[in-house]
Amino acid sequence: MRKILTLGVFLFSAFISVFTFSAEAEAGQYIRYSSYQGMRYVYLRDVGAYYGMKLQLAAKTCDIRSQYSNATFTYNRREGRINGIKVNFMFPSVVSGNEPMISEYDFLLLLDPILRNSVVKHKVGVIVIDPGHGGKDNGAQGRFYKEKDLNLMMAKRLKEILSAKGYMALLTRDRDMFLDLDTRPAKASAYKADLFISIHCNSAGNGASPINGVETFCLTPEGAPSTADAKAKTARKERGNAFNKNNILLGYCVQRGVLRNTGANDRGVKEARFSILKDAPCPAILVETGFLSNLTEERNLATRAYQDKIAQGIAEGVIAYHRSMSRK
Ligand SMILES: [Zn+2]
Structure with missing residues (x-):
C-alpha cells in the first residue's frame, strides 16, 4: 500500500x-x-x-x-x-x-x-477467412513447415466448421497462390463479408525460440497507440475504424475460444495497424495461432488434431460474438 x-x-x-x-x-x-x-x-x-x-x-x-x-x-x-x-x-x-x-x-x-456488449448489432451470415501469405510469399519459416501452408490448412478446416454451423464461409485463397495485401480486404468487400478473419502463424527471431502462444490482433482505434509501439499514435481514421467496438469484442471472443480449445499460452488481445485490418469493410481480426520458431508449437501446428482445435476455437469465438448481437 x-x-x-x-x-x-x-x-x-x-x-x-x-x-x-x-x-x-x-x-x-x-x-x-x-x-x-x-x-x-x-x-x-x-x-x-x-x-x-x-x-x-x-x-x-x-x-x-x-x-x-x-x-x-x-x-x-x-x-x-x-x-x-x-x-x-x-x-x-x-x-x-x-x-x-x-x-x-x-x-x-x-x-x-x-x-x-456495447457494440453495433449486425447480421453475421458471410464470414471471409483469409489464410495469410501464399505463392511466392512463404510467411514465417519453421524447421519443417512454411506458414502459408499451415494457414491454408487451418483456414479450410475453419470454413468446414463454420459452414456446418450454417454460415456462408468463404476463403480469400483456397490454394497456394500469391495475394497482395490490398486484394484480401477487397475480396471481403466483394463477398459482402459480415466478418473478416485472417489466419497466421508467428515467428520470433532467427532459429529456435522458447516464445510461444496465441495472440489476436484488432485494428488500433484512431488516436490510440498500437500495442507494440506506445508512441505511434495517429488520429487518421481508417475504414476498419468504423468497427472499433466490434473489432475488440470479436478479437476477445476468438482469443478466448482458441485458448479454451488449445490450452496454449495466452499472449493476449492486441492492437495493431496492419493494412488488411485498416482496409477491412466489416469487423475484422488477425489471429496469430502459434510460433513456428518454437519447436513444440511448430510440431503441434502441423498436426490435424491441433489445427482442428485452433479452427474449433476460432469458430466458438465467432459463435459467441454472433450470440452477443442479440443480447442487450
Ligand atoms: Zn503471417
Missing part, C-alpha cells in the same frame, strides 16, 4: 490544477473523470459501480469484480485481463490520491464492448 500512496502523491500534481467533472452514464450512475496528460481519464471505482462491480486494490494491480466478471489493471502499465483473458489497454492506468483511473478510450472502446 505504501507504494501506491507514494505514487498517488507524485501524480497528484498532475491533477491538482484540473477541475473534476462528473458525467452521467446511461444507468444513472455518475462516472467522474479528470484530465491526465491531456487526455480524459475516468475513475475506476465509478466504472466498477456502473457495472455492479467492486474495486479492489493490490500492490501492483487493481481490479473490479462481481460474481459474474472481473477486469484487472496494472498500475502505470497497459497489460490487464478481462475475465482471465489477457488484453492490452491502449493507455496505462494511473493512480491519483489512491484512486485508480483508466483512460476514457479504454473504458469506451475496450472494456465496455467486452463487459456490456
Whole structure:
C-alpha cells in the first residue's frame, strides 16, 4: 500500500490544477473523470459501480469484480485481463490520491464492448477467412513447415466448421497462390463479408525460440497507440475504424475460444495497424495461432488434431460474438 500512496502523491500534481467533472452514464450512475496528460481519464471505482462491480486494490494491480466478471489493471502499465483473458489497454492506468483511473478510450472502446456488449448489432451470415501469405510469399519459416501452408490448412478446416454451423464461409485463397495485401480486404468487400478473419502463424527471431502462444490482433482505434509501439499514435481514421467496438469484442471472443480449445499460452488481445485490418469493410481480426520458431508449437501446428482445435476455437469465438448481437 505504501507504494501506491507514494505514487498517488507524485501524480497528484498532475491533477491538482484540473477541475473534476462528473458525467452521467446511461444507468444513472455518475462516472467522474479528470484530465491526465491531456487526455480524459475516468475513475475506476465509478466504472466498477456502473457495472455492479467492486474495486479492489493490490500492490501492483487493481481490479473490479462481481460474481459474474472481473477486469484487472496494472498500475502505470497497459497489460490487464478481462475475465482471465489477457488484453492490452491502449493507455496505462494511473493512480491519483489512491484512486485508480483508466483512460476514457479504454473504458469506451475496450472494456465496455467486452463487459456490456456495447457494440453495433449486425447480421453475421458471410464470414471471409483469409489464410495469410501464399505463392511466392512463404510467411514465417519453421524447421519443417512454411506458414502459408499451415494457414491454408487451418483456414479450410475453419470454413468446414463454420459452414456446418450454417454460415456462408468463404476463403480469400483456397490454394497456394500469391495475394497482395490490398486484394484480401477487397475480396471481403466483394463477398459482402459480415466478418473478416485472417489466419497466421508467428515467428520470433532467427532459429529456435522458447516464445510461444496465441495472440489476436484488432485494428488500433484512431488516436490510440498500437500495442507494440506506445508512441505511434495517429488520429487518421481508417475504414476498419468504423468497427472499433466490434473489432475488440470479436478479437476477445476468438482469443478466448482458441485458448479454451488449445490450452496454449495466452499472449493476449492486441492492437495493431496492419493494412488488411485498416482496409477491412466489416469487423475484422488477425489471429496469430502459434510460433513456428518454437519447436513444440511448430510440431503441434502441423498436426490435424491441433489445427482442428485452433479452427474449433476460432469458430466458438465467432459463435459467441454472433450470440452477443442479440443480447442487450
Ligand atoms: Zn503471417
